[in-house]
Amino acid sequence: MNAKHPPLIDGLQFCNWSRAVFEQMHAAGMTAVHVTVAYHGGFRPTVDRIVDWQWRLREHADLIAPGESAADLAAAEASGRTAIVFGLQNPLPIEDDLGLVGVLYRLGIRFMQLTYNMQSLLGCGWMEPVDSGVTAMGRGVIREMNRLGMVVDLSHSGERTTLEAIAASRRPVTVSHANAATWKATLRNKSDTVLRALAESGGFLGLSCYPVHLADGPATTLESFCAMAARTAEIVGAANLGIGSDLCQDQPDSVLQWMRAGRWTRPAPAAPVPAFQPQPVWFRSNLDFPGLAAGLRAAGFSEAETAGILGGNWRRFMAASFAPEGSA
Amino acid sequence: MNAKHPPLIDGLQFCNWSRAVFEQMHAAGMTAVHVTVAYHGGFRPTVDRIVDWQWRLREHADLIAPGESAADLAAAEASGRTAIVFGLQNPLPIEDDLGLVGVLYRLGIRFMQLTYNMQSLLGCGWMEPVDSGVTAMGRGVIREMNRLGMVVDLSHSGERTTLEAIAASRRPVTVSHANAATWKATLRNKSDTVLRALAESGGFLGLSCYPVHLADGPATTLESFCAMAARTAEIVGAANLGIGSDLCQDQPDSVLQWMRAGRWTRPAPAAPVPAFQPQPVWFRSNLDFPGLAAGLRAAGFSEAETAGILGGNWRRFMAASFAPEGSA
Numbered sequence A, B: 001m002n003a004k005h006p007p008l009i010d011g012l013q014f015c016n017w018s019r020a021v022f023e024q025m026h027a028a029g030m031t032a033v034h035v036t037v038a039y040h041g042g043f044r045p046t047v048d049r050i051v052d053w054q055w056r057l058r059e060h061a062d063l064i065a066p067g068e069s070a071a072d073l074a075a076a077e078a079s080g081r082t083a084i085v086f087g088l089q090n091p092l093p094i095e096d097d098l099g100l101v102g103v104l105y106r107l108g109i110r111f112m113q114l115t116y117n118m119q120s121l122l123g124c125g126w127m128e129p130v131d132s133g134v135t136a137m138g139r140g141v142i143r144e145m146n147r148l149g150m151v152v153d154l155s156h157s158g159e160r161t162t163l164e165a166i167a168a169s170r171r172p173v174t175v176s177h178a179n180a181a182t183w184k185a186t187l188r189n190k191s192d193t194v195l196r197a198l199a200e201s202g203g204f205l206g207l208s209c210y211p212v213h214l215a216d217g218p219a220t221t222l223e224s225f226c227a228m229a230a231r232t233a234e235i236v237g238a239a240n241l242g243i244g245s246d247l248c249q250d251q252p253d254s255v256l257q258w259m260r261a262g263r264w265t266r267p268a269p270a271a272p273v274p275a276f277q278p279q280p281v282w283f284r285s286n287l288d289f290p291g292l293a294a295g296l297r298a299a300g301f302s303e304a305e306t307a308g309i310l311g312g313n314w315r316r317f318m319a320a321s322f323a324p325e326g327s328a
Helices: A019-028 A043-059 A070-077 A099-106 A136-148 A159-168 A192-200 A222-236 A253-261 A287-297 A303-321 B021-028 B043-059 B072-079 B099-106 B136-148 B158-169 B194-201 B222-236 B253-261 B292-298 B303-322
Strands: A009-013 A032-038 A065-066 A082-088 A109-113 A151-153 A206-207 A239-241 B009-013 B032-038 B062-065 B082-088 B109-113 B151-153 B202-208 B241-243
Touching: A009 A239, A009 A287, A019 A082, A019 A287, A032 A043, A032 A109, A043 A065, A043 A082, A043 B043, A043 B099, A065 B158, A070 A082, A070 B136, A099 A109, A099 A136, A099 B043, A136 A151, A136 B241, A151 A239, A159 A192, A159 B009, A192 A206, A192 B062, A206 A303, A222 A287, A239 A303, A239 B099, A253 B158, A287 A303, A287 B021, A303 B194, B009 B194, B009 B202, B009 B241, B009 B303, B021 B082, B032 B043, B032 B202, B032 B303, B043 B062, B043 B099, B062 B072, B072 B151, B072 B292, B072 B303, B099 B136, B136 B158, B151 B158, B194 B202, B194 B222, B202 B303, B222 B241, B222 B292, B241 B303, B292 B303
Parallel strands: A009 A032, A032 A082, A065 A082, A082 A109, A109 A151, A206 A239, B009 B032, B032 B082, B062 B082, B082 B109, B109 B151, B202 B241
Antiparallel strands: none
């Protein structure tokens, strides 16, 4: 690993964490990875997951390090380790208590989605039939996240909720892992309307390498993905673009069932268990991350733009976003 | 308030917190107060109490400030505010999870008793008929508290647990609020054996002004209290002595019932509700704290020793104790 290369940052992963995965991060020279700490569940189980991560950070301290601030990111990079940034894909860990936003910030959480797929106390997920937008509590939570330096993540939110949250937030928000809906039509990807509003607010888009978000699923080529990136950069600007791969490496299919159904519904016993699709051949693990550069260059991005998309942009956004409001 | 006076620090209070109490702290010129965040209950209700304190710190930021580090104590003193130091009188907030020690440290907890009055998962309280000493989990928790910089507080522990914890801890421990048992014979006060072991380990004793711990209850004179302080200083050294007043100002008697019975037992409905005894006339609120100096001087303490007992000693102990092991 060459500590002198430009930063490499992935804006979302949920691997089946192991020393082997951390060794791949290290071998790839990853500067930072935003990891999902919780998909479902409330405060108490989320604390258990944070404790799991605190033990991992101690037990693999030769490979990974905390990633809670600009200083943490710089320290991890200087020591050749991967900074781990904590995030939540669901806001129930704050339950109905505004004060828990600050508690979770202190415990290291730096990204929180206003919604996962369904209705939350804060807004609507993309799978709900009716999106009623950001709730009253949601508006207060966005203000508190802004104050503390916890990034509002709208990847899984419905269009109305996403647009209202962009407007409500005093600080730039992110769609940490999604693609352009014009390339792959799914409500999980983002319309040009959303992408324009995101760009106008100084927000940030992480492009996803998860098969369901790709135009041709697992068969999608790197060329097609990077051409989408180039068209998307025309809307959001290359400097507001990064990768949020949504890599779910080494997860059993049972985890996919849990991601989708959580405990909020109970699939019929006879229903087939959904299966993870294979990753495209050009993105199967962190080892493939540096190789995205060639595809971006071939799609017309300059060397500087490519370096920004692979890490420099996320580093700038994270460093500015993780500090308390008014401190920078 | 004269910001130039020597520091004034109370090593334990559990008042019915209000702006009026904080104004008295400010008027008295208190540098820091260790406040009890939890007596009974597990992790989840303790987090609610921490959230209550985070709101208080924001809403009364003109009077009080966080007290989590030497830097915090210095900053509060420089701005003429009282640093609030968080502590737990019961270790159940970590439940049976070693990782929750680190979680609570990150949420600001800097003191934790190994036991309140009864058996805990870590050791024995002074009210138990049999004290079996520090448990296996207790030894691991002491190591973790040492590593992080959370002070082991043995005020309510039984004699065997207290002696074993002093021996097990790699860093100095405290009895934050108790008196010499030779002055007021109660198992809640500390024997000379404990006081000697505490002193030999570099530990710290905070003297209590709570009527039940005083030789003559509410009628105890300042002279008698300070004479006890002088005799105790001969054992522990004046530099290892401070005040841990155990002030419970403005609390209703129902709180005393709850302190004693928690939810672990259920007093008979016909049983009389215990009542707080009146405070001695020389210590009814923070406003009386500076006046302790005259009593200590009259008991033979030098001006420097008196300043140490009223705050300088606690400040030195807290500043050294709150930093992670090996960082100072």
